[in-house]
Amino acid sequence: MEPGSGPGPGPGQGPGRWAATACVVTGASRGFGRSLARLLAPQLGPGSVLLLLARSAEALAELATELRSGTTGNDTGSDTGSEPELRVQYVAADLGCEEGLRRASAALRELLQDASFGRLLLVNNAGSLGDVSKSFLDLTDLEEINSYFSFNVSSALCLTSTALRAFGARPGCSRTVVNISSLCALEPFPSWALYCCGKAAREMLFRVLALEEPGLRVLSYAPVSRAAPPASGNGDSCGSCPLDTDMQLLARSRTADPGLRQQFQRLKEKGQLIECSVSAQKLLRLLQDDSFPSGAHVDFYDI
Structure with a gap:
């Protein structure tokens, strides 16, 4: 399938709403996943369903209510007047x-047995830092x-395989799978052995998927910067500017390596952490343009 092919307005065809889309976001209860869900909801047009997965029932229920009301619009605080035709589960x-x-x-499986969907978008965002x-x-x-x-590797593999088998290769339909990756998939960080290994393994899984299934659109998106510009006025380079999330709080307070821990603390003090909504906007733009090579790793600053 060529980039941008598929029914109706959607990826590769500008910012129009995506009709009849089955959209699944894991790790949707907080942080980047929550911000992304809030941005995706107004993009999903008639006949679409947004399925949110996470551990916290309370946080998911709160988000689902918010998205169904259509009063929050996107994660920038504006009201898009989202229509109630979107079903949120x-x-x-x-x-x-x-x-x-x-x-x-x-x-x-229950969701994707509906033959009326013309598009599948699966975002594998759920993940943890480890100790x-x-x-x-x-x-x-x-x-x-x-x-x-x-949690970090096997579940993403199983859920993706389940979703793709349930949806099937429907003629004229498009299927996009997103893996939320990290700089740690490419480079080692001291005292982050599990996280780096998990991200690297997951990224390789999705590169294999892209090779095996050329009809899919597969993307590994790293929502933080690989090489941020120098901070204004001091000449220092961040090297890696993480998202401002609970995971980052854990990183700067618990990381065993003192140099890495202090680097994260300095980034927070200097206000150089990236807001989830800013990075989620870039991913949405990637999905709308749909010009990335399938299986590619795309970094925040590549866009």
Whole structure:
């Protein structure tokens, strides 16, 4: 499938609303996933469904109510007058355990059996940092390690496979899979062995998917900067400017490596962390333009 092909206005055809789209966002209850869901909702036109997945039922219910009301518009605070024709559903599930993954997979199969959808957009955003207070040599607990990879790698593989099999290769329909990646998929960070390995493994999974399924559009988007411009007036370079999230709070307070921990603390003090809504806007633009090579890694500052 060529970039931009598929029914109706949507990716590759400008900023028009995407009709008859099944849109799934994991890790939607907070941070980047929540910001992205708020931006995607006004883009989804008649016949569309937005399915939100995360652990917190309370946070998902609050977000779903907000999106159904259409009063928040996008994440910049403006009111777009979103129409109530968008159906918003949510499933609270811990994707790191078998029961939670089964619940989420069942919800995907039930949703995607609807033959009226002309487009599938799956955003694999759910992820965790792991215990960054531990160095490589501290990682000796097999249960801890397996649990980390079950949530951060295995669940993304299983959910994506389930969604694509349920949706199928429908003639004239488009399918886009997004992996929320990181600079850590490409470069090592001290005391972040699990996170770097998880992100690298996940990115390779989606590169393989792009090769095996040329009819898909596959994107790994890193929502933070690989090489941010120097801070004004002091000549310092960030090297990596993370999102301003709860995960970043954990990183700057718990990271075992003192140099990395202090770097994150300085970024916060200097106001150089990136707002989730700013990065989510860039991903939305990528999806609208739909000009990326399938399987590509695209960084915040590449756009």
